Amino acid sequence: MRILVCGAGGQVGHEVVNRAPGFGLVALGRNRQQLDVSSPEQIAREIQEQRPGLIINAAAYTHVDNAETHAEQAYAVNRDGAANLAAAACQAGIPLLHLSTDYVFAGDARAAYRESDHTAPTGVYGASKLAGEQAIAARQPAHLILRTSWVYGVHGHNFVKTMLRLGRQRDALGVVSDQIGCPTQAGSIAGVLLELASRYARQGTLEWGLYHYSGQPSCSWYDFAGEIFRQAHELGLIERLPQLSPILTAQYPTPARRPAWSVLDCSRFEAAFGLAPRDWHADLGEVLVELSRLERRPLEAGVRRA
Template identity: 50%
Template sequence: MIKILVTGSLGQVGRCLVDQLSTVDGVDFIALDREELDITDSSAVADIVHSFQPDVIINAAAHTAVDRAEDEVELSYAINRDGPESLAKAAEKTGAAILHISTDYVFAGDKDGEYIESDETGPQGVYGKSKLAGEIAVANACKRHVILRTAWVFSEHGGNFVKSMLRLAQTRDSLGIVADQFGGPTHAGDIARALIEISFSITQKNHNGFGVYHYSGLPHVSWYQFAKYIFDEANEQALLNKNMSVNPISTSDYPTLAKRPANSKLNNNKIQSEFGIEPSDWQLALKNLKQYTS
């Protein structure tokens, strides 16, 4: 029996973790949302970890509002750096491992080709800078850490690009979608599955592959290509009865408060080699789009 503590249980990955852990044998877990555990409260974090004595802490809590982060600097760092540091310190004290979710935004996005884990970081905005600070804090506070960088997360839960596209299609006949930003759409359910596999590897198989890993979806596409695929699938699955006109636009045509990486392509080779975990199959995850419409 392994004991897992999940934070951020109402987020996309958090909800998928709860769904999957509920069906896995040999796991005793508790999953807490922000109301039940504010990770920025170091005393509360220390108390729950001391009380539950988890073997693994999976931190799925984060401040992910990229544009709002530019104005909410203090809050971003509290949630994305200080909270993870408190969890990592508590993990170190009790002998637990910590699995911490990070982001493609730690990179500048100006590299040609895929980013590997050892590439130089260079976040462009508050969100990326606070997440990078969280990575450093976790690594410094707990020797038994896995930092999982991912990108373009979507799921049946919460708000995300897939759900937004399907919602807009109900009232619009055409959309302009950014075509000069590239990355790997990643299903939150696949991220959850990867985190559970890693949890078992490091607790049941004495696997010592701690460090930083990239995990995202293939094939890499632009937001424009992703949107077109979503609408094609929606028509194929009889969720749309019209052909959406999707027009490619540039990043400059769609200004945002925070700068987005032009290249969010993450290389998955290390996690495949170390844990045998395959990249997220985002096309397969879109085979039942009705789940994304509720």
């Protein structure tokens, strides 16, 4: 089956395209330059020309802070883009798998969020993503929305790669310790999306609806950073362990408010599909090993690393 992957230039979309052949699927990866999801005409033309059997939407405006001053751009992608894809998928008679976020919640809970819990985004990014969820549900019954959190991976910009860069530059770092969430590897998200697409290709249906999927267990950014540095040091990615200090969110102000609590309850997804959340410690190890391999490659080829 051919699947149209929107947002193929991002962390998850990149992994979906790379891993699709292993699931017996042909991924038609499109980045934002190749396919603007805010354009219904471009989407219609792409579906007409390529005839995909399913759409995976990993396209999103993810600059959380910039969204506060660029709301129109955020809504154009996160709400209108999702609506356009859902309408086109419904017209073509194909399902839509869509990624969403923990930012749809206020972050003031103390129990893991379930799909049925009250949503109350505190910023433009979360509000635009929630509007996208609602637009999809209103336009295409054959949809599966997957909320996830704290995404990191080999490709693109993320917390893990930022920590590695800072760990090489500084002897000491302060990292926020009062925000709790679940780090989730982009490759693991791609894997479950492709497994669902593969099941749909075989069965012709899925248990449609809204689900949560994230790494386990929960931790703080401070805890996550400590494990990143520990594993990276063992692999030789950093020469020394920087001195880490816990800081409060108030000591690191940002334009957009981050949820203090981003823990997702994934039991509904596991019950429906038999796919358990992965341990982020092991997933982190896979990413760091791959980053180490990629860094060694230019050296082995005789190219000096800048």
